[in-house]
Amino acid sequence: MGTRMSEDGRPLPVPNPTTAPFFDAAREGRLRLQRCPRDGLFFYPRSRCPGCLGDDWSWEDVSGRGSLHAFTVDRVGHDPALTRDVPFAIAVVELEEGPRMTARMVDCGLDDLRVGMPVEATFETLEDVPLVRFRPRQVERLPIGGA
Amino acid sequence: MGKREAAIAGLAEWAPQRRWDRPMFSMEAAAELAALALADADIEHGEVDGLVTGPVFESPMFAPSALAEYLGVRANFAEVVDLGRGLAGGHGLESGGGHRGGSLRHGPRRLHDRAPAAAALAWRRSGSRPRAHSRLPGGDAWGSPQGQFELPSGLVAATPSFALIASRYLARFPTAPETLAKIAVHERENAAHNPKAIFRNEPITIEDVLSSRMVADPLKLLEVVMPCFGGGAVIVTRSDRAGRGPHRPVFVSGYGERLTHKSITYAPDLVETPTRVASERAFQMAGVARSDVDVALPYDCYTITVLLTLEDAGFCKKGDGGVFLEDHDLRHDGDFPLNTHGGQLGMGQAGLAGGLSHVTEAVLQIQGRGGERQVRSCDVAYVNGTGGMMAEQVALILEGA
Ligand SMILES: [Zn+2]
Numbered sequence: 184m185g186t187r188m189s190e191d192g193r194p195l196p197v198p199n200p201t202t203a204p205f206f207d208a209a210r211e212g213r214l215r216l217q218r219c220p221r222d223g224l225f226f227y228p229r230s231r232c233p234g235c236l237g238d239d240w241s242w243e244d245v246s247g248r249g250s251l252h253a254f255t256v257d258r259v260g261h262d263p264a265l266t267r268d269v270p271f272a273i274a275v276v277e278l279e280e281g282p283r284m285t286a287r288m289v290d291c292g293l294d295d296l297r298v299g300m301p302v303e304a305t306f307e308t309l310e311d312v313p314l315v316r317f318r319p320r321q322v323e324r325l326p327i328g329g330a
Numbered sequence: 331m332g333k334r335e336a337a338i339a340g341l342a343e344w345a346p347q348r349r350w351d352r353p354m355f356s357m358e359a360a361a362e363l364a365a366l367a368l369a370d371a372d373i374e375h376g377e378v379d380g381l382v383t384g385p386v387f388e389s390p391m392f393a394p395s396a397l398a399e400y401l402g403v404r405a406n407f408a409e410v411v412d413l414g415r416g417l418a419g420g421h422g423l424e425s426g427g428g429h430r431g432g433s434l435r436h437g438p439r440r441l442h443d444r445a446p447a448a449a450a451l452a453w454r455r456s457g458s459r460p461r462a463h464s465r466l467p468g469g470d471a472w473g474s475p476q477g478q479f480e481l482p483s484g485l486v487a488a489t490p491s492f493a494l495i496a497s498r499y500l501a502r503f504p505t506a507p508e509t510l511a512k513i514a515v516h517e518r519e520n521a522a523h524n525p526k527a528i529f530r531n532e533p534i535t536i537e538d539v540l541s542s543r544m545v546a547d548p549l550k551l552l553e554v555v556m557p558c559f560g561g562g563a564v565i566v567t568r569s570d571r572a573g574r575g576p577h578r579p580v581f582v583s584g585y586g587e588r589l590t591h592k593s594i595t596y597a598p599d600l601v602e603t604p605t606r607v608a609s610e611r612a613f614q615m616a617g618v619a620r621s622d623v624d625v626a627l628p629y630d631c632y633t634i635t636v637l638l639t640l641e642d643a644g645f646c647k648k649g650d651g652g653v654f655l656e657d658h659d660l661r662h663d664g665d666f667p668l669n670t671h672g673g674q675l676g677m678g679q680a681g682l683a684g685g686l687s688h689v690t691e692a693v694l695q696i697q698g699r700g701g702e703r704q705v706r707s708c709d710v711a712y713v714n715g716t717g718g719m720m721a722e723q724v725a726l727i728l729e730g731a
Contacts, residue, residue: 185477255493298501
């Protein structure tokens with residue numbers, strides 16, 4: 184299965200040979216995507232680039248920084264396996280490098296979520312399975328007087 | 331295919347119900363709906379030589395032949411469709427949700443190729459209970475991207491996905507909650523005039539919508555369809571054959587479809603939907619202007635779906651949907667009649683057949699069979715179907731003979 188249940192009943196990803204390098208990097212706290220020499224970075228991991236169906240891609244670490252492209256707060260537990268976590272925030276994040284990914288938002292008050300807010304990847308491990316999450320990112324202040 | 335070669339001659343539609351009082355298999359449902367629709371069209375069973383269906387649950391493989399055999403149809407074409415729940419079809423027994431517009435498109439094309447006398451399109455939802463646990467269908471299979479990158483985040487089923495769309499839209503184009511709520515309120519008023527609507531006796535106000543429970547921000551309960559049991563079928567035939575039937579023939583004069591993504595995460599744009607391309611193609615094929623449309627029947631699993639569809643179908647510009655909604659009366663006797671059957675929000679979502687209700691309503695309106703909710707002089711309908719996460723989209727232009 185692409186998903187299995189943890190001992191406490193939460194859905195966990197089941198990597199396969201194509202996606203394992205992504206999860207291996209995540210286990211080490213790195214976000215790693217594939218890059219096609221013609222079309223650039225893409226996500227999720229695929230056997231071939233969705234831009235050209237080429238297979239000459241390579242893995243590349245990315246910053247983990249991005250912005251909150253869209254979000255929702257699940258108030259009822261649309262997945263009964265996650266009812267215990269309600270309410271929780273689901274984020275679509277646009278990475279600085281371009282691709283979008285969906286993950287849970289953590290370390291953020293539900294009322295503080297804003298489309299466009301800076302976020303960064305963080306990683307949790309559950310039963311040896313790395314899970315990518317996003318949290319708010321402190322943006323360095325520009326020098327006073329800057330345009 | 332030419333714009334007036336195929337026509338809808340008749341239909342059948344069950345009233346959506348929360349509990350189905352007559353449990354039946356999907357093939358039994360298809361048989362009953364086909365019989366009802368053929369009787370409505372006054373077309374003999376023996377004339378049917380094609381069929382298009384949603385999934386056949388008793389026979390997931392070789393479903394077309396299983397259904398042809400069960401219905402006693404000697405089909406020159408038959409297929410299962412998995413496109414845009416909104417329009418023409420429905421699928422199955424289980425999940426509450428989509429609809430299809432894709433199937434009607436196949437009807438005309440095949441009719442043109444092979445010139446059969448009639449084709450039955452049946453969609454139904456049979457007597458099993460809806461699954462409480464509705465993950466993305468097939469999404470957790472081995473190797474599936476959803477299983478690895480979406481389900482563990484809690485992004486399951488449609489409501490959180492459409493909530494993400496709404497979140498993005500509202501950030502880009504601020505829209506008052508009252509404006510979106512108006513869609514649900516006016517559709518509910520239309521439902522009051524539809525004897526088959528599940529909410530026909532339950533009017534709601536803007537305040538009711540705004541004070542209903544938050545389900546997935548920013549979507550509230552009264553902005554979300556309620557899955558029901560139900561089903562429907564339409565009969566598509568050559569225009570000349572339809573002309574010999576009891577009802578005004580309804581031409582399928584334009585269609586379009588567009589698919590780009592399954593998960594909303596990877597949609598090319600969260601608020602610029604595939605409906606744009608599908609609708610433009612349908613309007614161009616039909617040679618019909620937006621201003622020619624007498625009744626609009628956009629898929630309405632959520633209020634936000636209607637707003638985006640009105641924009642992307644070209645009734646107004648992107649970002650102007652809120653103003654458009656404020657400017658128009660969506661009721662059957664209003665200046666922009668929309669989902670006059672109550673939509674799925676007001677009628678109930680008949681499982682995978684829910685989207686067919688937009689087609690059957692278009693046909694009833696054009697045939698002058700709209701009863702209390704009849705739109706005055708109705709000749710042209712825009713119908714849209716959406717399957718999945720704003721993903722499998724279809725558009726139809728239907729025109730009266
Ligand atoms: Zn490429």
